[in-house]
Amino acid sequence: MANKLKKPAPPKPAEKPVKKENPRPVTEKLKQDREEQVDLKKLAKDERTWKIMGTVSLLVAIFLFLAFISYFFTWKEDQDKLMSEDSFLLNDELHVANLLGRLGAWTAHGFIYNGFGAASLLFCTFFFVLGINLLTNRKVYSLWRNLRYVTFGLVIASVCFSFLFGGSDFPFGGRVGDMISNWMSAFMGSVGTAVILLVVAISYLIWQFNPTFKMPERKAKPVVVEEEEEEEEEEEQDLHFSEMDSRAAAPLAQKSGTAPKAVLAETRPMVMPEMQTPEPKANALKGDIPLTLNVPQQEQAASAFALVEKETEYAAPTTSVIQPAMGAELLEDFSGHAAMDTAEMSKPAAPVVIMPKRAFKPEAELVINNPVAPESPAIEVTEPEEDFEPEVSQKPEPFFEIKQPEPLPEVTFEIKQAEPEVPESDFDGAGRQKDYSDLPPYEPTLDLRDYKFPVLELLEAHGSEKIVQDAAELEANKNQILSTLKNYSIEIQKISATVGPTVTLYEIVPAAGVRISRIKNLEDDIALSLAALGIRIIAPIPGKGTIGIEVPNVKKTVVSMRTLLASDKFQHSNFSLPIAIGKKIDNENFIADLATMPHLLMAGATGQGKSVGLNAILVSLLYKKHPSQLKFVLVDPKKVELSVYRHIEKHFLAKLPGEEEAIITDTKKVINTLNALCIEMDNRYDLLKEAGTRNIKEYNEKFTKRRLNPQKGHQYLPFIVLVVDEFADLIMTAGKEVEMPIARLAQLARAVGIHLIIATQRPSVNIITGTIKANFPARIAFKVSSKIDSRTILDAGGAEQLIGKGDMLISYNGEIVRLQCAFVDTPEVERVVDHIGVQRGYSQAFLLPEYVDDKEVEKGGDLDSGERDPLFADAARLIVQNQVGSTSLIQRRMKLGYNRAGRLMDQLERAGVVGPNLGSKAREVLFKTEHELEEFLENFG
Numbered sequence: 046m047a048n049k050l051k052k053p054a055p056p057k058p059a060e061k062p063v064k065k066e067n068p069r070p071v072t073e074k075l076k077q078d079r080e081e082q083v084d085l086k087k088l089a090k091d092e093r094t095w096k097i098m099g100t101v102s103l104l105v106a107i108f109l110f111l112a113f114i115s116y117f118f119t120w121k122e123d124q125d126k127l128m129s130e131d132s133f134l135l136n137d138e139l140h141v142a143n144l145l146g147r148l149g150a151w152t153a154h155g156f157i158y159n160g161f162g163a164a165s166l167l168f169c170t171f172f173f174v175l176g177i178n179l180l181t182n183r184k185v186y187s188l189w190r191n192l193r194y195v196t197f198g199l200v201i202a203s204v205c206f207s208f209l210f211g212g213s214d215f216p217f218g219g220r221v222g223d224m225i226s227n228w229m230s231a232f233m234g235s236v237g238t239a240v241i242l243l244v245v246a247i248s249y250l251i252w253q254f255n256p257t258f259k260m261p262e263r264k265a266k267p268v269v270v271e272e273e274e275e276e277e278e279e280e281e282q283d284l285h286f287s288e289m290d291s292r293a294a295a296p297l298a299q300k301s302g303t304a305p306k307a308v309l310a311e312t313r314p315m316v317m318p319e320m321q322t323p324e325p326k327a328n329a330l331k332g333d334i335p336l337t338l339n340v341p342q343q344e345q346a347a348s349a350f351a352l353v354e355k356e357t358e359y360a361a362p363t364t365s366v367i368q369p370a371m372g373a374e375l376l377e378d379f380s381g382h383a384a385m386d387t388a389e390m391s392k393p394a395a396p397v398v399i400m401p402k403r404a405f406k407p408e409a410e411l412v413i414n415n416p417v418a419p420e421s422p423a424i425e426v427t428e429p430e431e432d433f434e435p436e437v438s439q440k441p442e443p444f445f446e447i448k449q450p451e452p453l454p455e456v457t458f459e460i461k462q463a464e465p466e467v468p469e470s471d472f473d474g475a476g477r478q479k480d481y482s483d484l485p486p487y488e489p490t491l492d493l494r495d496y497k498f499p500v501l502e503l504l505e506a507h508g509s510e511k512i513v514q515d516a517a518e519l520e521a522n523k524n525q526i527l528s529t530l531k532n533y534s535i536e537i538q539k540i541s542a543t544v545g546p547t548v549t550l551y552e553i554v555p556a557a558g559v560r561i562s563r564i565k566n567l568e569d570d571i572a573l574s575l576a577a578l579g580i581r582i583i584a585p586i587p588g589k590g591t592i593g594i595e596v597p598n599v600k601k602t603v604v605s606m607r608t609l610l611a612s613d614k615f616q617h618s619n620f621s622l623p624i625a626i627g628k629k630i631d632n633e634n635f636i637a638d639l640a641t642m643p644h645l646l647m648a649g650a651t652g653q654g655k656s657v658g659l660n661a662i663l664v665s666l667l668y669k670k671h672p673s674q675l676k677f678v679l680v681d682p683k684k685v686e687l688s689v690y691r692h693i694e695k696h697f698l699a700k701l702p703g704e705e706e707a708i709i710t711d712t713k714k715v716i717n718t719l720n721a722l723c724i725e726m727d728n729r730y731d732l733l734k735e736a737g738t739r740n741i742k743e744y745n746e747k748f749t750k751r752r753l754n755p756q757k758g759h760q761y762l763p764f765i766v767l768v769v770d771e772f773a774d775l776i777m778t779a780g781k782e783v784e785m786p787i788a789r790l791a792q793l794a795r796a797v798g799i800h801l802i803i804a805t806q807r808p809s810v811n812i813i814t815g816t817i818k819a820n821f822p823a824r825i826a827f828k829v830s831s832k833i834d835s836r837t838i839l840d841a842g843g844a845e846q847l848i849g850k851g852d853m854l855i856s857y858n859g860e861i862v863r864l865q866c867a868f869v870d871t872p873e874v875e876r877v878v879d880h881i882g883v884q885r886g887y888s889q890a891f892l893l894p895e896y897v898d899d900k901e902v903e904k905g906g907d908l909d910s911g912e913r914d915p916l917f918a919d920a921a922r923l924i925v926q927n928q929v930g931s932t933s934l935i936q937r938r939m940k941l942g943y944n945r946a947g948r949l950m951d952q953l954e955r956a957g958v959v960g961p962n963l964g965s966k967a968r969e970v971l972f973k974t975e976h977e978l979e980e981f982l983e984n985f986g
């Protein structure tokens with residue numbers, strides 16, 4: 046039929062003469078030109094062109110290397126001939142000793158004698174790197190960086206050699222080295238030249254190898270990803286390797302006449318010669334939809350050790366299962382990619398494309414995509430002096446081998462904030478603002494200057510953390526999903542998979558015309574057919590245009606806290622309060638700033654990972670913050686969950702004045718503490734207002750620059766994090782009395798550095814009320830028992846589908862992300878806490894302002910009537926020292942509630958220390974010197 050329809054076409058030639066006016070030859074020429082251009086472009090992009098160039102480059106490297114090495118031994122014999130013969134290269138009668146004949150001798154002479162001496166060997170490395178990159182079509186080594194090293198290395202090494210071995214017969218530094226060295230010696234003398242060269246040579250070595258001198262580790266870990274990425278752009282201009290990505294790969298396959306049945310785009314290159322299978326069998330599933338596997342980069346694949354292990358593990362199931370299931374045929378050998386070094390493998394790489402040799406028209410394509418490994422973990426200890434080997438995949442040494450610092454004797458000393466020594470008044474006699482800028486900046490950490498941050502060795506790696514990709518499982522799930530959708534007549538174009546630590550995300554691109562809601566409605570049916578708990582359907586995945594089906598992995602991977610804290614993202618985060626929460630499906634570390642959240646609500650049924658989550662947050666803060674910068678207020682009605690933190694009371698905990706225990710377990714005390722926090726918040730706002738700053742960051746900056754006078758009550762403000770472990774319990778017992786201060790703090794406390802983390806087992810609407818919810822934009826849901834609970838926490842379903850054990854959803858910045866929470870076990874927390882606890886701390890916990898319940902005051906009668914407040918004398922001294930009769934000064938400096946400070950002021954007035962109330966102005970202070978006051982106090986009793 047088609048042919049018949051085409052036959053009537055001949056009239057066309059008849060039309061040709063009509064268009065005679067058109068300059069046909071010109072058009073044809075243009076066409077031809079364009080075609081030629083297109084061909085050239087194709088040629089430039091053709092993989093084979095790069096390979097040929099790569100081979101040539103490698104041969105050049107080898108040629109130069111042999112010629113140079115040979116020259117070292119034969120130069121004496123060949124040099125005369127080289128220098129005396131004009132047509133050295135063309136004279137066939139000349140016999141030279143160089144291994145590579147006249148060409149080798151001539152080239153080596155040119156490079157070594159006339160050029161850079163022995164340093165010319167560096168040219169070989171350049172051609173080698175270029176060759177490897179071209180041959181593998183990848184950036185195995187950074188060409189740009191190598192070029193820089195070679196260029197500087199040539200000059201520096203040749204000059205150094207010339208200087209050191211100038212007297213030798215062999216041209217160690219070459220002409221270039223001799224010239225520069227001679228000039229330098231004449232210019233600055235031998236000693237000057239030696240010093241300069243030493244400095245330059247050391248700088249060069251440091252630049253190239255990094256001062257840690259941990260070259261093997263550094264090379265093995267993908268820390269360089271960012272650096273590499275930067276350079277990648279530069280390199281792309283030189284080499285267009287990046288064009289050989291998965292996008293280019295598919296057309297390539299088609300071009301070669303092979304419509305791929307399965308296109309596997311892999312993040313990591315894997316050598317699996319055994320995967321090469323014979324020609325396709327007749328049992329190839331017709332119309333089978335290939336699966337695209339988004340293999341997440343294991344961040345800890347930084348170590349070569351982990352990578353090798355992973356590869357072998359992956360190879361076996363893939364071989365045995367994928368091929369028969371997919372009907373995939375002989376897979377091309379991709380061993381070329383195995384040449385890639387570990388550093389390359391561990392960074393985001395262009396997908397490797399495995400092409401079957403036989404053409405096969407699939408219904409939809411099965412592609413194994415390649416999520417970008419988000420970051421390279423720096424498995425480095427916080428303490429640089431600790432020599433920690435980052436072998437995450439190995440079990441750490443038993444704990445008893447880790448030396449704990451000797452407990453220091455308990456020292457009691459006065460809390461004395463190292464306050465800057467600034468004059469009492471900000472203004473000089475002439476009323477001008479005094480300038481303190483010449484004083485050194487205030488350093489809050491100096492109070493505990495010997496404080497040592499916890500080291501990563503205190504935490505465990507919890508297994509190898511290798512993501513187990515079971516090809517059989519992937520294929521089976523894919524087929525189940527497809528057949529379920531097919532049963533409901535839903536056609537799809539493509540399916541891909543991303544394997545995460547706990548779940549695998551299957552991304553589906555539906556065929557044109559399929560309504561998303563239809564797939565969404567099949568959630569339960571798909572779950573049933575996969576016979577798995579924890580299926581979650583995201584339709585559509587925001588910003589992607591695909592539909593996601595999350596299916597739990599049979600074998601789950603524990604995400605250890607240590608991995609997260611070792612990651613580059615955490616180590617180099619400049620967040621105010623960085624918290625490492627867990628890993629996303631694509632294995633990206635989820636690290637957020639609590640200060641911007643600014644409060645966090647956590648909910649989940651019992652035993653689903655809440656306490657572990659809380660510990661993860663607390664531990665991440667302990668790893669990043671100095672005791673002077675952060676205080677915790679811990680509320681633990683269950684009495685056991687947070688009790689481990691009591692050891693760090695004198696470092697990191699805050700409590701009410703006069704309280705014995707810093708960790709609050711009694712509901713009544715919780716109310717007082719929350720109200721005290723409200724007072725602290727108000728006090729801080731007063732300070733901010735006086736300082737003319739808008740938030741704690743600006744305030745602390747101004748304070749450290751000594752632009753705020755501590756005599757006026759200004760002080761460095763630590764962040765305060767309130768953690769409530771069982772909020773439901775509090776609401777049940779205290780109701781509004783707890784809800785109101787929490788809501789007030791949640792609304793206002795962010796700017797003054799007070800942040801709330803509230804956890805609850807019962808996420809019902811009477812616990813998480815509208816007021817609470819409105820002020821907690823960041824929420825975490827562990828597995829809950831019903832969809833209603835999930836809606837109460839996240840305003841969306843899904844948390845009821847989770848699988849527990851730290852599987853969680855976080856609603857943050859307006860999107861809901863599934864994470865596997867980092868796991869930190871109680872013994873690990875104990876170790877971290879003990880590490881801090883044995884160090885010298887403050888003399889007591891950070892004191893919150895005192896809060897006196899009005900009702901209790903009423904019940905207890907007027908304190909003023911009989912006796913004087915025990916703090917009377919201290920308050921009088923404070924007022925006289927500062928010569929300011931202000932209630933808020935007493936409140937702030939003595940950490941008292943407003944009522945008590947007011948009563949003290951009344952007593953001071955009655956005693957004649959201060960004058961009467963002057964409205965908005967401070968009261969007059971009637972004692973001008975402390976001496977007068979002391980005499981008065983002695984007589985007054």
Ligand SMILES: Nc1ncnc2c1ncn2[C@@H]1O[C@H](COP(=O)(O)OP(=O)(O)OP(=O)(O)O)[C@@H](O)[C@H]1O
Pocket residue numbers: 603604649650651652653654655656657658806850851852865866867868869
């Ligand atoms: N992130 C995680 N990774 C692996 N396992 C986890 C994780 N979080 C929790 N688990 C497992 O689940 C168990 C219960 O966790 P956890 O104690 O945190 O639950 P919970 O929600 O606090 O329970 P409860 O409310 O009863 O205190 C842990 O002992 C641990 O075995």
